[in-house]
Amino acid sequence: MFDVRRLVVFREVVRTGSLSAAAAALSYTTSAVSQQIAALEREVGVALLVRGPSGARPTPAGRRLLEHTTTLLAAIERAERDLSGPDSTETLRVASFSTAAAAILPAALSQLRAAHPGLRPTLVGADPDEGVALLNRGEVDAALVTEVPGERPLYPGVVTVPVYDDEFYVVLPRRHRLAGHNEVALADLAGEDWVVSSATGTCPDTKVFQNACRSSGFTPSVTFRPEDYSTVQGLVAANLGVSLVPSLAAAQARNNVALRRVAGPRPIRRISMATAEQPCRDSALATLVTLVQAVGVRLANDAAYSVPARPFSVA
Numbered sequence: 001m002f003d004v005r006r007l008v009v010f011r012e013v014v015r016t017g018s019l020s021a022a023a024a025a026l027s028y029t030t031s032a033v034s035q036q037i038a039a040l041e042r043e044v045g046v047a048l049l050v051r052g053p054s055g056a057r058p059t060p061a062g063r064r065l066l067e068h069t070t071t072l073l074a075a076i077e078r079a080e081r082d083l084s085g086p087d088s089t090e091t092l093r094v095a096s097f098s099t100a101a102a103a104i105l106p107a108a109l110s111q112l113r114a115a116h117p118g119l120r121p122t123l124v125g126a127d128p129d130e131g132v133a134l135l136n137r138g139e140v141d142a143a144l145v146t147e148v149p150g151e152r153p154l155y156p157g158v159v160t161v162p163v164y165d166d167e168f169y170v171v172l173p174r175r176h177r178l179a180g181h182n183e184v185a186l187a188d189l190a191g192e193d194w195v196v197s198s199a200t201g202t203c204p205d206t207k208v209f210q211n212a213c214r215s216s217g218f219t220p221s222v223t224f225r226p227e228d229y230s231t232v233q234g235l236v237a238a239n240l241g242v243s244l245v246p247s248l249a250a251a252q253a254r255n256n257v258a259l260r261r262v263a264g265p266r267p268i269r270r271i272s273m274a275t276a277e278q279p280c281r282d283s284a285l286a287t288l289v290t291l292v293q294a295v296g297v298r299l300a301n302d303a304a305y306s307v308p309a310r311p312f313s314v315a
Contacts, residue, residue, distance in 0.1 A: 004076060006040040007069045008137065009033055010048065014066055015136060015157045018055035025133040070157075074277050077138050090116075092284050095124040095131035095143040099229070099248040100271055103299065104144065104163065108291040115291075116284045128203070132158060135276055141285055144292075146204040147270040148211070154204060160272040161289055164296035168208060168244040168267040171236045172258045183263040190218035193241035195232050196225055204269050209244050212267040233257050248299075271296070 012022040013033065023030040041048050048062035058066060092112070096105055101123060109121045124131075124140055131143030132155045147154055149165065170184045178184050196209060213220045224235050229249035236243050237256040246269055250259050273293070279286035 002043065002072070003040070004073070006036045006043070007073060009036040010040055010062075011066065011069050011073070011157070012133075012136060013037060013049065013056055014058050014062070015132075017057070019051075021055075026137070070277065073138065077276075090119050090284065092119055092121045092142075092288065093124060093140040094121060094288070095126040095134050095140040097127050097131070097144065097146075098125065099246070100144040101125065103248045103251065104271070104292060104295050108288060108295050111291050112284065112288050115287055119284050121288075128155075132274060135274060138276070141275070142288060143274045145272050145274045147272055148204045148207050149268055149270050151207070155274060158274045158276060159278055160274045161293065162270055162272050162296075163292055164271045164299050165268045166246040166248055166271055168212070168246050168262065168269070169250050170260045170262055171233060171243045171245050171250070172260065173236055173239045173242075174256050174258055175239075176242070176258065178260070179258040181260060184260045185263040186212055186216040187218065189242055190216070190220075192221075193223040194220040195235045195241040195243040196220075196222045197227065197229055197232050197243075197245075205246065208267045208269050212244065212262070212265075215265065 009022065009026065009028070012025055013019055016022045016025055019033045019037070020030045022028075023033045026033070028036075037049060044061070044065065046061040047059050048065060049056045050059055094105065094109070105123065109123070112121055113119060124134065126134060126140075126143065128143070128145035131140065131145060134140040135143045135158060143158075144163070145155060145160065146166075147160065153160065170186070170189070172179050172184070178188060190213075196206060209220075223241055226232055226235065229245050232243050232245060232249075233254045235241060237254055244262075244267060245259070248271075273289050275285060275289070279289060
């Protein structure tokens, strides 16, 4: 009989592509992950992973086991919920990063509670990578993530549905030479210092920024890498650089920066709802996905999340 914990570890190794990355996601040591995989391979009697300098990938047998693992773990989670007792309150746990949690989830969760009075939804603050890790461990039921439209899925091990295409705006100091323009071409900012909200350079937001600059014919000079968009705007306001900020973050723009649309092709990040598997029809989770998508549609047409048509005056 399979040890469920080993299946969880195996799935995480395949998802992250290495034993060390899986260990970090699961809060294990790399040695412990290696031991769990070795024990699982002994149980099934075949090699499940091919290890190399670039990481770990599943063997043909490993790919077959991964398909069964997804089904088995989902069935176990459903059984746990079913056996929790008819009188217990059903919970639905959602992970989200801050801007989406503020702009998308409140209305959706409120309507969800009205549609399912016995449900207790809970919100877990997590960036997209953390949210997917929680989802894969069964610690949340859904997670809001960001993706780069047109590129390969960043989280191929989960099911994602699009919610909202979040446009990026140029953020300039109020006295910047281009602050009086309605739109700003990124090529006109090629020589500027840039403030970028990620130190890793691998998250979807940073990839959108890098792709936009590359398409405009330059490599940006990044001088500051804060972890949140509020700090980005503060650094721009202090005349320490320029930036790109998505509309959900720009909705709370400071009054000492200028927000301008990008002239030409506009950078977009896609906000999506991720689940471990396709939700069962008429389930609370399926209802939540539908409600979140409806909020995304409203946001796309909501003037509150657009840059003012008249540019800020420049003192």
